[in-house]
Amino acid sequence: MKLLTTNFLTCAVKTCKTSPLSFPLHFKDATLERTEIDFDPLFMRNLLPRVNWDALTTTATELGLQALVPAKNPVDVVEQSRGDDGDIDVQAEAEADAEGTTINATETNADHEIEEEILRRLHNLLLETGVVEGKLVCGNCGFEYPIKEGVGNFLLPAHLV
Amino acid sequence: MSRPEDLLPPDLYYNDTESAKYTTSSRIQNIQASMTNRALELLDLDRPSFILDIGCGSGLSGEILSEDGHIWVGMDISPSMLDIALQREDVEGDLFLADMGQGIPFRPGTFDAAISISAIQWLCNAETSDVSPEGRLRRFFDGLYASLRRGARAVCQFYPKNDQQRTMISQAAVRAGFGAGILEDDGGTKNVKTYLVLSVGGGDITGTVSKMEGVDIEDGRKLREAMHRGKRKGEDIKGSKQWILKKKEKMKNKGKIVKSDSKYTGRRRGPKF
Numbered sequence: 070m071k072l073l074t075t076n077f078l079t080c081a082v083k084t085c086k087t088s089p090l091s092f093p094l095h096f097k098d099a100t101l102e103r104t105e106i107d108f109d110p111l112f113m114r115n116l117l118p119r120v121n122w123d124a125l126t127t128t129a130t131e132l133g134l135q136a137l138v139p140a141k142n143p144v145d146v147v148e149q150s151r152g153d154d155g156d157i158d159v160q161a162e163a164e165a166d167a168e169g170t171t172i173n174a175t176e177t178n179a180d181h182e183i184e185e186e187i188l189r190r191l192h193n194l195l196l197e198t199g200v201v202e203g204k205l206v207c208g209n210c211g212f213e214y215p216i217k218e219g220v221g222n223f224l225l226p227a228h229l230v
Numbered sequence: 231m232s233r234p235e236d237l238l239p240p241d242l243y244y245n246d247t248e249s250a251k252y253t254t255s256s257r258i259q260n261i262q263a264s265m266t267n268r269a270l271e272l273l274d275l276d277r278p279s280f281i282l283d284i285g286c287g288s289g290l291s292g293e294i295l296s297e298d299g300h301i302w303v304g305m306d307i308s309p310s311m312l313d314i315a316l317q318r319e320d321v322e323g324d325l326f327l328a329d330m331g332q333g334i335p336f337r338p339g340t341f342d343a344a345i346s347i348s349a350i351q352w353l354c355n356a357e358t359s360d361v362s363p364e365g366r367l368r369r370f371f372d373g374l375y376a377s378l379r380r381g382a383r384a385v386c387q388f389y390p391k392n393d394q395q396r397t398m399i400s401q402a403a404v405r406a407g408f409g410a411g412i413l414e415d416d417g418g419t420k421n422v423k424t425y426l427v428l429s430v431g432g433g434d435i436t437g438t439v440s441k442m443e444g445v446d447i448e449d450g451r452k453l454r455e456a457m458h459r460g461k462r463k464g465e466d467i468k469g470s471k472q473w474i475l476k477k478k479e480k481m482k483n484k485g486k487i488v489k490s491d492s493k494y495t496g497r498r499r500g501p502k503f
């Protein structure tokens with residue numbers, strides 16, 4: 070299971086939906102593996118704004134990989150430096166984002182400002198690093214989701230659905 | 231022929247033997263590939279995307295997503311199917327053993343798109359007596375809706391048992407908040423392929439779906455009309471060559487630009503190799 074995926078997974082138990090403790094799930098007894106995936110800067114640029122950086126930091130730290138996570142999401146770093154210049158309407162952009170509209174030229178500019186080297190390193194961490202064996206544990210209800218051969222078992226007993 | 235859905239629950243039907251037979255059949259490979267390509271065409275993605283494949287099975291649908299440059303996550307309830315997916319080189323997606331009828335365990339706005347190829351009709355066969363098809367459909371579509379980004383689409387090709395099941399499924403999608411439409415390829419033939427096209431839009435229930443050619447908007451009223459229409463004689467079957475030619479004529483009259491007719495008009499596309 071890729072680190073990418075764990076950044077989006079939540080506890081499936083009904084009563085955990087509203088609890089902030091149910092995300093991210095925590096690794097236990099995890100064995101790491103590497104898989105090679107073609108690097109695609111476009112995919113990384115599409116994905117990064119969605120990555121929850123605090124959760125990624127937590128997960129990486131649990132796996133002993135904290136050194137591989139930059140302090141901030143590179144998307145935010147670019148965003149901020151532009152905001153300081155005062156020439157971009159961050160508010161309007163955020164609204165456009167919330168509406169799900171495709172973004173104007175400013176995003177394209179930002180895209181180019183993130184160095185490819187940083188994207189490559191994050192590709193390596195998010196898409197090529199994963200857990201083959203272990204468990205994911207919910208911080209709220211304690212339910213353990215086993216991972217075998219990289220496949221997470223998210224089947225719930227009926228009473229927890 | 232009896233429907234697999236009526237024989238056994240999916241994890242038992244797709245056991246080791248059946249899963250291997252399914253995955254190695256070149257006939258099935260071709261059909262699943264061409265339906266996945268059709269779904270991708272309907273998704274109309276403009277960049278490499280993060281996609282959920284529901285009922286991913288052994289990865290026949292997912293590998294088409296990889297070929298197109300996307301990264302996907304697959305969910306399936308059959309351990310045997312997932313085992314085969316693990317053994318196949320071309321399967322790059324992250325796999326989960328999960329029951330779509332229990333919901334979609336991802337945080338809001340995770341995916342750019344979702345596909346499901348030949349799977350969601352299984353939701354109508356509840357495995358045990360304490361879960362109803364209605365409840366499972368609701369949990370599935372509510373979860374799917376939440377897991378998609380604003381403006382995202384989902385395309386579910388499925389095999390409805392009858393009109394009632396088709397309605398039950400699309401109504402559940404609409405109730406979850408989706409703009410929904412149904413598209414049929416080879417309608418009226420025994421090879422008919424039904425696609426539920428869903429969009430996560432703001433406000434307007436029909437959303438982007440209404441702008442897509444050949445897609446029927448699903449709301450209660452329209453659905454009933456469509457069912458009546460289906461019974462009337464002499465109407466061109468939606469998606470048939472005759473139907474497409476007529477539609478093109480109409481568009482031309484409205485001053486729209488349409489592709490010129492060719493011997494391929496109204497024919498299905500073959501699988502991509």
Ligand SMILES: C[S@@+](CC[C@H](N)C(=O)[O-])C[C@H]1O[C@@H](n2cnc3c(N)ncnc32)[C@H](O)[C@@H]1O
Binds near residue numbers: 306331
């Ligand atoms: C006909 S196969 C299609 C597999 C794949 N999408 C393809 O195109 O080859 C249907 C799949 O749906 C899965 N399925 C059925 N019910 C399911 C459920 N409740 N949750 C998840 N997967 C389910 C089955 O296990 C099976 O692998």
Ligand SMILES: [Zn+2]
Binds near residue numbers: 080085091209210211
């Ligand atoms: Zn939980």
